[in-house]
Amino acid sequence: MCGVIGYTGNMEAAPILLEGLKKLEYRGYDSAGIAVLDKNVISISKVSGRIAHLCEKTDDGKLLHGCIGIGHTRWATHGAPTDTNAHPHMSNDGRFAVVHNGIIENYLMLRDELKAKGYHFESQTDTEVIVHLIDMYDTGDFRKAVMKAASRLQGSYALGVICADDPDKLIAVREYSPLLIGVGIGENYFASDVTAIVPYTRNVIYLDDGQLAEITKENIVVYDCTGKKVPKEINHISWDVQDAEKGGYAHFMLKEIMEQPGAVKAAMTPRMKDGEICWEESGLDSFDVHSVSRIVITACGSAYYAGSAGRYVFEQLCRIPVQVELASELRYSNPIIDGQTLLIVLSQSGETADTIAAMRECMKRGAKSLAIVNVVGSTIAKIADHTVYTWAGPEIAVATTKGYTTQLTVLYLLALWMGRKLGTLDEESYHMLYESIRALPKVIQDALDMNPMIKKLAGKYHDAKALFFIGRNTDYATALEGALKMKEISYLHSEAYAAGELKHGTIALIDDHQPVIALCCNSLLQEKTISNIVEVKARGAEVLAVTCKGNQNILSVADDVLYIPKVEPIFSTVAEIIPLQLLAYYVAEENGCDIDKPKNLAKSVTVE
Ligand code: F6R
Numbered sequence: 001m002c003g004v005i006g007y008t009g010n011m012e013a014a015p016i017l018l019e020g021l022k023k024l025e026y027r028g029y030d031s032a033g034i035a036v037l038d039k040n041v042i043s044i045s046k047v048s049g050r051i052a053h054l055c056e057k058t059d060d061g062k063l064l065h066g067c068i069g070i071g072h073t074r075w076a077t078h079g080a081p082t083d084t085n086a087h088p089h090m091s092n093d094g095r096f097a098v099v100h101n102g103i104i105e106n107y108l109m110l111r112d113e114l115k116a117k118g119y120h121f122e123s124q125t126d127t128e129v130i131v132h133l134i135d136m137y138d139t140g141d142f143r144k145a146v147m148k149a150a151s152r153l154q155g156s157y158a159l160g161v162i163c164a165d166d167p168d169k170l171i172a173v174r175e176y177s178p179l180l181i182g183v184g185i186g187e188n189y190f191a192s193d194v195t196a197i198v199p200y201t202r203n204v205i206y207l208d209d210g211q212l213a214e215i216t217k218e219n220i221v222v223y224d225c226t227g228k229k230v231p232k233e234i235n236h237i238s239w240d241v242q243d244a245e246k247g248g249y250a251h252f253m254l255k256e257i258m259e260q261p262g263a264v265k266a267a268m269t270p271r272m273k274d275g276e277i278c279w280e281e282s283g284l285d286s287f288d289v290h291s292v293s294r295i296v297i298t299a300c301g302s303a304y305y306a307g308s309a310g311r312y313v314f315e316q317l318c319r320i321p322v323q324v325e326l327a328s329e330l331r332y333s334n335p336i337i338d339g340q341t342l343l344i345v346l347s348q349s350g351e352t353a354d355t356i357a358a359m360r361e362c363m364k365r366g367a368k369s370l371a372i373v374n375v376v377g378s379t380i381a382k383i384a385d386h387t388v389y390t391w392a393g394p395e396i397a398v399a400t401t402k403g404y405t406t407q408l409t410v411l412y413l414l415a416l417w418m419g420r421k422l423g424t425l426d427e428e429s430y431h432m433l434y435e436s437i438r439a440l441p442k443v444i445q446d447a448l449d450m451n452p453m454i455k456k457l458a459g460k461y462h463d464a465k466a467l468f469f470i471g472r473n474t475d476y477a478t479a480l481e482g483a484l485k486m487k488e489i490s491y492l493h494s495e496a497y498a499a500g501e502l503k504h505g506t507i508a509l510i511d512d513h514q515p516v517i518a519l520c521c522n523s524l525l526q527e528k529t530i531s532n533i534v535e536v537k538a539r540g541a542e543v544l545a546v547t548c549k550g551n552q553n554i555l556s557v558a559d560d561v562l563y564i565p566k567v568e569p570i571f572s573t574v575a576e577i578i579p580l581q582l583l584a585y586y587v588a589e590e591n592g593c594d595i596d597k598p599k600n601l602a603k604s605v606t607v608e
Pocket of ligand 1: 300301302303304346347348349350351352355398399400401484485488603604605
């Protein structure tokens with residue numbers, strides 16, 4: 001929910017920290033700050049508001065001098081987004097400064113203890129206890145003081161610490177919050193995510209929970225929580241700096257929408273070879289699908305909606321019962337799970353706190369876990385029995401687009417692979433469906449080509465009081481995701497309903513000119529949905545239908561029609577979401593919203 005960064009080297013740290021924070025801003029953007037260390041003195045600058053404000057205040061970093069420093073961009077949890085609550089936080093004597101992503105659950109107890117010892121608190125944050133604890137445990141060994149302080153913390157944290165008395169060293173600690181080390185030449189970094197450091201190095205070390213890194217410009221040493229040195233592997237990041245830039249688009253969201261044909265292709269290519277589906281990199285090839293009697297899919301937000309669409313595909317192709325559960329509900333539901341349950345976990349970031357907790361709970365009860373994740377080296381990827389990466393590349397816009405469609409792609413491939421292994425699919429159907437999946441990047445591209453038409457339609461709908469999204473089966477799953485996209489970036493009240501359910505109450509809300517977006521791509525249920533369109537039309541609704549080419553019947557009932565190419569009904573979600581992503585984008589643009597950073601949200605939800 002927050003972003004942290006640290007630098008040590010021969011250059012001025014402040015401009016590097018600010019550039020890195022701009023890349024991390026999607027993780028939280030209500031306040032920001034940096035601390036730079038020079039000649040045994042720590043200087044701090046922090047502000048409420050965006051990184052741009054911090055850049056102004058520091059003259060793009062030129063006002064703070066020193067070649068070592070830490071930075072933070074915040075999504076407030078404890079205490080309002082004020083200058084004082086912004087990180088870094090300093091010890092009372094100014095010798096230590098700390099940045100923190102995560103939540104310290106026992107901070108109230110620690111606060112009382114520290115206050116009783118005479119520590120003075122400036123902020124309302126949970127983080128401030130950390131810096132005072134470090135000060136309390138300091139006996140002249142910086143690393144040991146941080147380690148001792150960390151051992152007192154309950155909750156989640158990615159910490160970055162500097163010490164005025166030890167001016168060549170950064171300390172970074174990880175517990176349930178993402179943190180990696182960037183390995184440079186004569187300079188080193190830490191950051192919440194690789195986008196912040198990829199302009200400088202593509203060599204990274206992923207810290208594990210409970211590990212602490214002591215970082216100087218020439219050296220990196222990683223310790224476990226007992227203080228024992230641990231060898232770490234250096235990983236090479238393959239994507240380019242441009243992947244994390246806007247590349248001429250007005251917003252990351254639009255860029256990421258447009259990248260979807262390539263992203264979906266990247267998700268499928270390594271798995272589709274000569275008519276076969278293979279999972280070499282995740283070790284799934286040897287997985288015994290016959291041991292599975294039930295599938296539980298868990299995730300949050302859009303990833304949950306991808307799972308909702310996936311349920312139809314698994315049930316159809318594998319004839320296995322599938323339950324889709326919100327991770328925040330599953331974790332506290334005393335779930336019925338056994339060794340024959342396959343748990344599929346979906347997460348773009350791989351760091352969503354509720355998803356991690358639900359996963360741990362189910363794994364504890366014996367489930368085999370299969371994670372579908374975008375961010376390499378993330379927590380979910382690490383703890384799963386099997387991990388399949390979506391290879392969507394960095395997703396910066398807060399609202400997910402290519403993260404979602406690549407999750408769907410992987411789910412389609414898994415269901416097809418499993419159905420064939422289980423014998424619930426004959427060879428002919430398998431090959432027909434295999435080819436349908438292979439065609440999806442082209443189908444998505446054709447859907448994207450409706451861009452100008454959708455932009456025009458946004459002008460018609462942008463000032464609606466509310467929007468209703470309706471559909472059946474896979475179309476209903478798309479309706480849920482379409483409504484979420486609309487509400488989160490345009491703030492327009494949007495609701496999704498199973499089309500057949502409207503008449504059980506919600507239809508009372510339909511009156512003259514109420515816009516209804518009708519999803520009608522699943523050809524098996526088109527006629528049924530058309531009946532529901534007729535029902536809302538009869539109450540005065542204005543209907544925008546999304547359907548597949550060839551559906552002429554819709555023309556006589558809908559006011560506007562967007563045609564996507566013909567696609568296999570169970571795989572239609574991945575294509576029909578495209579016009580809805582674009583519609584949400586252009587409605588938000590019409591309404592002057594901050595599209596890449598919608599209010600109250602953050603990209604990676606690492607708190608419960
Ligand atoms: C919506 C959105 C969120 C995420 C959800 C889960 O556009 O992005 O609803 O889908 O927070 O995030 P991940 O997939 O990172 O676990």
